[in-house]
Amino acid sequence: SQELEQSPQSLIVQEGKNLTINCTSSKTLYGLYWYKQKYGEGLIFLMMLQKGGEEKSHEKITAKLDEKKQQSSLHITASQPSHAGIYLCGAGGYGGATNKLIFGTGTLLAVQP
Amino acid sequence: DTGVSQNPRHKITKRGQNVTFRCDPISEHNRLYWYRQTLGQGPEFLTYFQNEAQLEKSRLLSDRFSAERPKGSFSTLEIQRTEQGDSAMYLCASSLARAGGRTDTQYFGPGTRLTVL
Numbered sequence: 001s002q003e004l005e006q007s008p009q010s011l012i013v014q015e016g017k018n019l020t021i022n023c024t025s026s027k028t029l030y031g032l033y034w035y036k037q038k039y040g041e042g043l044i045f046l047m048m049l050q051k052g053g054e055e056k057s058h059e060k061i062t063a064k065l066d067e068k069k070q071q072s073s074l075h076i077t078a079s080q081p082s083h084a085g086i087y088l089c090g091a092g093g094y095g096g097a098t099n100k101l102i103f104g105t106g107t108l109l110a111v112q113p
Numbered sequence: 114d115t116g117v118s119q120n121p122r123h124k125i126t127k128r129g130q131n132v133t134f135r136c137d138p139i140s141e142h143n144r145l146y147w148y149r150q151t152l153g154q155g156p157e158f159l160t161y162f163q164n165e166a167q168l169e170k171s172r173l174l175s176d177r178f179s180a181e182r183p184k185g186s187f188s189t190l191e192i193q194r195t196e197q198g199d200s201a202m203y204l205c206a207s208s209l210a211r212a213g214g215r216t217d218t219q220y221f222g223p224g225t226r227l228t229v230l
Contacts, residue, residue, distance in 0.1 A: 004155075033218070033219075035221070040202075040224075040226065041223055041224065042117075042119075042204060042221040042222050042223040042224045043156070043204070043206075043221040044221075045218060045219070045220055045221075048218055088155050088156075090155070090156075099144070099208070099210070099217050099219070100146065100158040100161060100169065100171075101146075101148075101156070101158065101219065102158070103155025103156050103157075104155050105153065105154055105155050106153075106154075106155055
C-alpha cells in the first residue's frame with residue numbers, strides 16, 4: 001500500500017528564516033498535494049504537483065516534485081508567524097476513478113517572532 | 114462563503130448513541146469524499162461519491178457507518194452505536210472531476226469533531 005513519510009515531524013524556526021519540509025513516497029507519485037492545517041480545523045489547499053521536475057510557487061511557499069526520487073519538498077522563504085501550522089502532503093491518482101488521497105502524518109511548524 | 118461546510122462543528126455523545134454529520138460541498142462539485150483524522154495523524158480515507166453514487170468504501174468504514182448523498186449535493190455520515198474509538202475529526206472534501214480525471218483537487222471543510230464519552 002502507498003505510504004508517505006514526512007520529515008521533519010516538527011520544526012521550530014525564528015521568524016525570517018527559511019525552511020524545507022520533505023515528503024517521500026514508497027510508490028511512484030502521480031499527483032502530490034500539499035495542504036496546511038491549523039489545529040482543530042480543516043485542510044487548506046496549497047499546491048498540486050503532477051509532473052516530474054514540476055515546481056510551483058505561491059507567495060513565499062515553493063513546492064517541487066522529484067519523480068525519480070519519489071519525493072516532494074515544500075520550501076518557505078522568510079517565514080512568518082502566519083506560516084505556523086501543520087503541513088500535510090497527500091498522494092492521489094492511484095485508485096482509478098477514485099482520487100482518494102493518502103496522507104503523511106504531517107509536519108508541525110512553529111515560527112517564533 | 115462558497116466553500117465546503119460541515120455541521121455540526123463539534124459533537125459530544127455517549128457511547129452507544131447514534132450521530133449524524135452533514136456536509137455541503139462546493140456547488141457543482143461532482144465528487145465528495147469523507148475522511149477521518151485522529152490526533153497526530155493525517156486524514157484517512159473513508160468513502161467517496163461521484164454524484165449520488167457511492168463508489169468506494171474503506172475497510173475503516175465498519176457496518177456501523179453509513180454515508181449517503183441522495184441528490185448528488187449534500188452528504189450525510191451516520192455512525193450507529195458509537196464507540197470511544199470513533200472519537201476523531203471527520204472531514205469532508207469535494208472536487209470537480211473531468212471525465213477520466215485522476216487528479217482532481219479536493220477542497221476540505223472545517224470538519225466535525227466527535228467526542229464519544
